Amino acid sequence: MIFSFDLLINAVVSGILIGAFYAAVTAGMSLSFGILDIVNIAHPAFIILGSYIAYIVNVTFGLDPIITSIIVLPAFYALGAGIYQVYYVSFEKRGQESLRGLAFFFGLLFITEVTLVLYFGVDYRYVDAPYIGPTWHPGDLDIPLRILVPCLVSLLLIAVLQLILSRSFIGRAIMAVAQDQLALRLLAVDPIRIKRIAFGISIATASLAGAFLIIIQPVEPSVGREYIGRVFAICVLGGMGSLPGTVIAAMLIGVVESLTATFYGPSWAPAVSFGFLLLTLAVRPAGLLGR
Amino acid sequence: MTALLAVDNLSKRFGGFVALDGISLSVRAGERIGLIGPNGSGKSTLVNCICGTLQNEAGSVRFEGHLLDGSTAHQRTRRGLARTFQLPRPFASLNLVDNLRIPLLYAVAARGARRAVPDIEARCIALLREVDLDGKARRLPRELTQVEMRKLELARAMAAEPKLLIADESMAGLTHSEVEEILALLERLNAQGVTVILIEHIMRAVMSFSQRLVVLVSGRKIADGEPNTVVRDPDVERAYLGQ
Amino acid sequence: MRSDLFAVLCVVVGGAVFAAVLALGNDYYFFAGYVVLQYVVLSTAWNILGGYCGYVNFGSAAFFALGAYATVAMHRLDPMPIPVVVILGGVVSGVVGFGMGYLTLRLRGAFFAIATLALAVVLQTLIVNWGYVGGSRGAYVVRPETIAPFGSYIRYLFLIMMLLAVGAVTAARAVERSRLGYGFATIRDDELAAEASGVPTLRLKLIATTISGALMGMAGAPFPYYIGFLQPSSAFGLDYTVNSIAMPLIGGTTSWVGPLIGAVLLGSLQQVATVTISSAVNLLIVGFLLVGFVIVAPNGIIGLARTYIQHRPVEELGRRRLDVDAHGSAPGSTS
Numbered sequence: 001m002i003f004s005f006d007l008l009i010n011a012v013v014s015g016i017l018i019g020a021f022y023a024a025v026t027a028g029m030s031l032s033f034g035i036l037d038i039v040n041i042a043h044p045a046f047i048i049l050g051s052y053i054a055y056i057v058n059v060t061f062g063l064d065p066i067i068t069s070i071i072v073l074p075a076f077y078a079l080g081a082g083i084y085q086v087y088y089v090s091f092e093k094r095g096q097e098s099l100r101g102l103a104f105f106f107g108l109l110f111i112t113e114v115t116l117v118l119y120f121g122v123d124y125r126y127v128d129a130p131y132i133g134p135t136w137h138p139g140d141l142d143i144p145l146r147i148l149v150p151c152l153v154s155l156l157l158i159a160v161l162q163l164i165l166s167r168s169f170i171g172r173a174i175m176a177v178a179q180d181q182l183a184l185r186l187l188a189v190d191p192i193r194i195k196r197i198a199f200g201i202s203i204a205t206a207s208l209a210g211a212f213l214i215i216i217q218p219v220e221p222s223v224g225r226e227y228i229g230r231v232f233a234i235c236v237l238g239g240m241g242s243l244p245g246t247v248i249a250a251m252l253i254g255v256v257e258s259l260t261a262t263f264y265g266p267s268w269a270p271a272v273s274f275g276f277l278l279l280t281l282a283v284r285p286a287g288l289l290g291r
Numbered sequence: 292m293t294a295l296l297a298v299d300n301l302s303k304r305f306g307g308f309v310a311l312d313g314i315s316l317s318v319r320a321g322e323r324i325g326l327i328g329p330n331g332s333g334k335s336t337l338v339n340c341i342c343g344t345l346q347n348e349a350g351s352v353r354f355e356g357h358l359l360d361g362s363t364a365h366q367r368t369r370r371g372l373a374r375t376f377q378l379p380r381p382f383a384s385l386n387l388v389d390n391l392r393i394p395l396l397y398a399v400a401a402r403g404a405r406r407a408v409p410d411i412e413a414r415c416i417a418l419l420r421e422v423d424l425d426g427k428a429r430r431l432p433r434e435l436t437q438v439e440m441r442k443l444e445l446a447r448a449m450a451a452e453p454k455l456l457i458a459d460e461s462m463a464g465l466t467h468s469e470v471e472e473i474l475a476l477l478e479r480l481n482a483q484g485v486t487v488i489l490i491e492h493i494m495r496a497v498m499s500f501s502q503r504l505v506v507l508v509s510g511r512k513i514a515d516g517e518p519n520t521v522v523r524d525p526d527v528e529r530a531y532l533g534q
Numbered sequence: 535m536r537s538d539l540f541a542v543l544c545v546v547v548g549g550a551v552f553a554a555v556l557a558l559g560n561d562y563y564f565f566a567g568y569v570v571l572q573y574v575v576l577s578t579a580w581n582i583l584g585g586y587c588g589y590v591n592f593g594s595a596a597f598f599a600l601g602a603y604a605t606v607a608m609h610r611l612d613p614m615p616i617p618v619v620v621i622l623g624g625v626v627s628g629v630v631g632f633g634m635g636y637l638t639l640r641l642r643g644a645f646f647a648i649a650t651l652a653l654a655v656v657l658q659t660l661i662v663n664w665g666y667v668g669g670s671r672g673a674y675v676v677r678p679e680t681i682a683p684f685g686s687y688i689r690y691l692f693l694i695m696m697l698l699a700v701g702a703v704t705a706a707r708a709v710e711r712s713r714l715g716y717g718f719a720t721i722r723d724d725e726l727a728a729e730a731s732g733v734p735t736l737r738l739k740l741i742a743t744t745i746s747g748a749l750m751g752m753a754g755a756p757f758p759y760y761i762g763f764l765q766p767s768s769a770f771g772l773d774y775t776v777n778s779i780a781m782p783l784i785g786g787t788t789s790w791v792g793p794l795i796g797a798v799l800l801g802s803l804q805q806v807a808t809v810t811i812s813s814a815v816n817l818l819i820v821g822f823l824l825v826g827f828v829i830v831a832p833n834g835i836i837g838l839a840r841t842y843i844q845h846r847p848v849e850e851l852g853r854r855r856l857d858v859d860a861h862g863s864a865p866g867s868t869s
């Protein structure tokens with residue numbers, strides 16, 4: 001293990017930046033799992049789907065991935081709303097969400113993955129954009145722009161999401177539906193419709209997160225599974241539904257992963273987030289900024 | 292005489308919300324206690340803390356002199372505490388006989404009097420007969436009416452052969468004669484030596500049943516004594532009529 | 535029927551199956567049959583925790599792989615006959631199952647499932663980094679060509695797996711009908727009410743994870759001999775996790791019959807698909823069947839059969855609540 005201060009600083013900085021991206025990836029889960037108690041274990045699969053759509057459009061039309069993801073946002077929203085409707089009718093209504101609802105999302109996860117494999121194969125795919133390649137060198141640091149740009153847009157996404165949840169009527173209805181469905185009904189608001197909207201938003205964020213992902217790293221279908229652990233770890237650690245908590249937790253995990261990969265080697269990286277998750281669940285299930 | 296159940300300065304909070312604030316209660320063997328209070332006053336939380344479904348943060352619960360704090364719900368049931376749930380929670384995939392079999396297999400058997408299977412079957416049917424459900428012995432809980440579900444809930448608590456039974460709003464939504472049925476059942480139980488704490492909103496049932504009335508308001512005990520005296524207490528009147 | 539009579543009956547049936555496959559005259563059927571029998575064990579094992587108790591385990595592959603890697607580790611030290619490594623695999627995975635249970639069983643539903651997933655990845659990372667068993671490079675396990683009196687080695691492996699399958703199914707059936715089985719059902723139906731009725735839920739859940747893990751480990755123990763070259767990516771493969779969940783859900787989770795039907799039908803279907811189409815399409819089929827059954831026929835094939843025979847819809851059994859109670863704590867917190 002060669003210890004150098006430069007190495008340490010760079011690892012920490014890149015960990016923080018990647019952490020911001022992880023937060024964007026998890027934001028959707030904070031909504032569906034943290035607030036609505038829907039265990040959408042397939043969330044990473046939708047992110048990979050977003051990555052591949054960004055890839056196709058980029059390769060065919062040369063369009064920037066982030067722009068693409070914004071354009072297909074409505075489609076992802078509709079997909080999310082549709083999936084929630086099926087989930088509600090088949091499982092939530094019958095009280096089956098524990099076993100069968102979980103199995104449902106699990107099925108969606110690998111149906112998506114296998115379909116992508118059949119269609120695209122297992123080769124890594126990547127996109128082209130003007131900020132992929134150049135690196136910024138403030139002082140002694142090396143900050144690749146392909147990490148910095150998604151990081152900044154991620155933080156923007158989360159800020160927008162937080163604004164929606166705290167200021168808009170829909171946002172506050174979503175927070176309310178998590179706590180008291182009956183009260184919502186008395187206000188003549190249909191909780192099912194609110195949950196459908198919320199889940200739609202959740203999947204819509206996956207579109208953006210997918211674009212960020214393929215900018216940061218090459219993507220192939222099974223990459224999604226790596227993220228399952230990270231996403232749940234961040235969600236639980238961040239306090240289940242608290243967006244600020246999600247950002248902090250994400251950056252924490254980003255830094256620890258980065259340090260582990262730098263000083264111990266990348267083959268240990270998957271264990272970091274999953275290990276974090278186990279630790280959090282065992283010790284403090286309410287997370288850092290608990291509910 | 293030592294109390295059967297001794298709750299001492301019990302407190303429980305949920306985040307910032309104080310559900311129970313220093314509750315003390317002493318119950319002697321064979322008593323019939325009525326526990327009343329407005330909605331949200333903490334009655335069910337108290338039951339949950341006594342029975343181990345929730346763990347209290349401060350204070351203690353003693354049963355027959357043994358400290359219960361830290362022990363699990365099933366351990367308390369084995370010691371002789373039983374309760375019904377406000378909203379009945381039957382075992383949906385088991386028929387009525389099997390629903391009653393569970394406490395016999397697990398709570399009663401653990402006390403050392405392990406019975407062979409035929410005995411247990413007969414005991415279950417007998418219990419069902421006491422609550423007039425033996426006709427539906429092999430049916431599933433979803434085929435029961437509301438009243439029948441509440442009776443099953445009581446029967447299941449009785450199957451644990453408790454020394455103390457806490458009946459949590461077992462009569463909600465029942466008709467006059469159905470309330471009488473349940474009351475008669477609880478009185479029979481008490482006559483057999485089971486101490487009963489009845490939590491109810493139906494005042495005439497509570498008044499006719501209780502030897503002692505305890506009133507809970509906003510997590511605090513505001514009255515504890517002879518029923519007729521308690522209902523005339525100005526604090527109690529204010530709690531029910533004032534707000 | 536008493537358990538020992540049932541076991542004898544199973545052995546007879548198993549023997550008949552063996553003879554039938556022998557009569558087909560092509561060793562390929564033993565290779566395919568081994569996989570199907572392996573899934574019978576895995577599904578039955580998964581169902582003890584998943585179907586009977588209602589706790590979803592996403593880490594089946596890890597327990598399976600642990601059994602396989604225990605064999606490899608033992609083989610490097612001092613090669614043992616297969617029945618011995620099967621028991622070893624069972625012990626290793628049983629202990630890990632107990633440990634996992636101890637760490638995670640205080641968690642409700644979804645959190646438990648996620649924790650099992652996390653554990654599986656952590657275990658895989660540990661194995662990948664363990665050079666003694668070959669790590670990511672893989673490990674060769676040489677198996678003899680023939681073994682008396684069976685002839686080719688695969689027939690011996692097939693027979694071992696058949697015995698394991700008989701054992702697993704008999705055990706599951708015995709559990710189902712015992713006091714333990716009743717206890718498991720109450721955990722699935724309403725854990726809170728179970729505790730209040732005197733059921734020591736944590737202890738029972740630990741028993742379930744231990745038995746389930748041990749059986750999965752036993753299923754994995756002969757695998758290195760079957761495959762010859764063991765790599766973490768194949769031992770920890772997604773298909774073990776997916777199938778061990780899909781087969782019981784499709785067959786029916788409330789009894790030992792479900793996983794058996796699911797494994798035999800789905801397993802055979804996959805063997806045919808792998809040869810005729812491709813193994814990726816294979817998984818896709820499982821995925822669609824899983825999602826389809828879970829939406830349309832939640833009680834699986836057993837449920838459909840019951841509906842058909844009784845001419846009225848059977849409502850879903852084994853309802854589990856995610857909440858604690860009306861005043862309860864949030865999911866995932868300890869009570």
